[in-house]
Amino acid sequence: MTCFTEIVTRRSPLHADTAGAVDALFAARGRLTTADRGQTLVMEEQPIESVYQISSGFVRCCSYTQEGQRQVFHFAGPGDLLGFPDLGIWHFSAEAVTDVVLRSIKIDVLEEAMTCNRAMQRELRRHCLEQIAARERHLVWLAYLRTEDRLLAFLEEFEAAGSKRGDMVELPMTRLDLADHLGMTFETVSRCFTALKRRGAIMMNGPNMYALSADEVSQEAA
Amino acid sequence: MTCFTEIVTRRSPLHADTAGAVDALFAARGRLTTADRGQTLVMEEQPIESVYQISSGFVRCCSYTQEGQRQVFHFAGPGDLLGFPDLGIWHFSAEAVTDVVLRSIKIDVLEEAMTCNRAMQRELRRHCLEQIAARERHLVWLAYLRTEDRLLAFLEEFEAAGSKRGDMVELPMTRLDLADHLGMTFETVSRCFTALKRRGAIMMNGPNMYALSADEVSQEAA
DNA sequence: CGACTGTTTGAACGATTTCAATCTGAGTGG
DNA sequence: CCACTCAGATTGAAATCGTTCAAACAGTCG
Numbered sequence: 142m143t144c145f146t147e148i149v150t151r152r153s154p155l156h157a158d159t160a161g162a163v164d165a166l167f168a169a170r171g172r173l174t175t176a177d178r179g180q181t182l183v184m185e186e187q188p189i190e191s192v193y194q195i196s197s198g199f200v201r202c203c204s205y206t207q208e209g210q211r212q213v214f215h216f217a218g219p220g221d222l223l224g225f226p227d228l229g230i231w232h233f234s235a236e237a238v239t240d241v242v243l244r245s246i247k248i249d250v251l252e253e254a255m256t257c258n259r260a261m262q263r264e265l266r267r268h269c270l271e272q273i274a275a276r277e278r279h280l281v282w283l284a285y286l287r288t289e290d291r292l293l294a295f296l297e298e299f300e301a302a303g304s305k306r307g308d309m310v311e312l313p314m315t316r317l318d319l320a321d322h323l324g325m326t327f328e329t330v331s332r333c334f335t336a337l338k339r340r341g342a343i344m345m346n347g348p349n350m351y352a353l354s355a356d357e358v359s360q361e362a363a
Numbered sequence: 364m365t366c367f368t369e370i371v372t373r374r375s376p377l378h379a380d381t382a383g384a385v386d387a388l389f390a391a392r393g394r395l396t397t398a399d400r401g402q403t404l405v406m407e408e409q410p411i412e413s414v415y416q417i418s419s420g421f422v423r424c425c426s427y428t429q430e431g432q433r434q435v436f437h438f439a440g441p442g443d444l445l446g447f448p449d450l451g452i453w454h455f456s457a458e459a460v461t462d463v464v465l466r467s468i469k470i471d472v473l474e475e476a477m478t479c480n481r482a483m484q485r486e487l488r489r490h491c492l493e494q495i496a497a498r499e500r501h502l503v504w505l506a507y508l509r510t511e512d513r514l515l516a517f518l519e520e521f522e523a524a525g526s527k528r529g530d531m532v533e534l535p536m537t538r539l540d541l542a543d544h545l546g547m548t549f550e551t552v553s554r555c556f557t558a559l560k561r562r563g564a565i566m567m568n569g570p571n572m573y574a575l576s577a578d579e580v581s582q583e584a585a
Numbered sequence: 586c587g588a589c590t591g592t593t594t595g596a597a598c599g600a601t602t603t604c605a606a607t608c609t610g611a612g613t614g615g
Numbered sequence: 616c617c618a619c620t621c622a623g624a625t626t627g628a629a630a631t632c633g634t635t636c637a638a639a640c641a642g643t644c645g
Contacts, residue, residue: 204499212503226492228485233499262484263450269491270448276498277426277455281434283505284546288633316592324506326634331593348592348641510601538624548602553625570609570624 171244191245192224198241213322393466413467414446420463435544
């Protein structure tokens with residue numbers, strides 16, 4: 142119906158039954174905006190004026206400690222929403238990992254659209270729940286997986302999120318971005334890629350294209 | 364007004380302006396229930412029939428990996444809510460860390476109360492946002508803090524959450540509970556307590572009563 | 586062809602886990 | 616009242632994993 146066919150593939154199964162109301166709102170009232178690689182879209186603590194849906198490209202959602210260390214919570218891609226459970230101020234910064242195209246709508250347009258719209262409220266609530274679930278999965282990775290398996294878990298989730306092109310998946314982010322997401326140094330990320338290749342868990346074509354090997358995936362299923 | 368004076372102290376500042384609607388609902392329609400230490404209140408994946416507010420005692424919210432490892436996301440105490448952003452099924456297990464008293468209300472009573480009640484909807488949304496923020500703080504601890512500071516960060520947050528009694532704070536949970544929360548082994552938790560004592564960051568009275576030392580707190584403020 | 590950014594690799598060091606032993610306090614039964 | 620038991624807590628020593636610091640490599644843009 143709309144032009145979001147490939148976009149919706151990044152959504153979690155949770156959204157399957159209700160997805161649509163928010164997409165429709167962005168399709169109807171979203172203003173197209175662009176941002177260059179490296180540009181900061183929104184900053185933590187700033188007041189929210191608009192909320193966004195990514196059309197193409199990738200964004201890292203992150204925050205910084207007093208010591209200047211960066212924690213990347215999420216790499217948002219096509220179809221993903223930015224700013225949703227937030228009230229009043231952004232609770233993270235969003236920075237373009239690649240050139241990005243997004244649709245924006247004013248926050249009061251969204252709030253108004255949500256009033257008395259049970260479907261949209263429910264969609265928002267599911268979105269919050271999925272955010273929490275994602276953070277908790279992430280927490281388990283950091284707490285229990287050694288670095289190599291942590292990276293593999295990420296690669297699997299990233300592929301499953303729908304970023305597959307043909308038989309290989311392209312990583313839009315650098316080793317340092319991954320390191321700040323996975324709680325390790327970029328050297329360790331690099332070493333883990335090497336180890337996963339050697340172990341036969343993945344194949345790579347250059348530093349940014351990978352494919353999970355079939356037996357590794359079925360191992361996970363078992 | 365109600366009997367929740369000391370309970371509300373565990374709430375985050377975020378709630379300050381809107382807190383009340385949900386508390387009032389629990390006060391009016393909540394059924395008192397009890398659970399013994401060790402008892403599982405709700406299990407991950409099970410359908411939600413009721414949601415809860417803790418009156419007294421502590422509960423650990425956690426999930427288990429296939430390998431049986433446990434990740435404790437949150438220790439919920441007096442005033443805290445259980446089951447809120449969830450839709451349909453519990454997304455974590457809740458187990459009593461101490462004997463617990465809680466109020467429960469049927470899920471459809473809550474859903475009905477939320478309909479057309481903007482204040483309650485807003486309160487729920489803030490609650491979701493606070494949950495996400497808490498998970499993200501937690502993620503930063505695991506990614507960037509070494510074990511000793513991770514434990515200290517927890518002790519500070521736990522005291523700030525309002526569990527202070529007199530000048531000492533009582534820890535209701537075991538070293539293993541803490542370990543599964545902080546992503547380390549219980550031996551390391553124990554060693555960290557010893558190190559923090561030696562460093563002068565905390566004082567202890569038995570293994571479960573602690574007080575943060577004043578200069579350590581002001582260090583954090585600086 | 587440099588210059589630059591991002592990636593890979595090596596070696597020494599340090600932090601945390603693992604495995605094992607010991608200690609403490611609360612509750613129980615004689 | 617005391618010895619016994621048991622769960623939880625503490626401590627030690629060796630082994631492992633990840634970081635740090637340093638150097639080399641690759642691809643891209645002027």
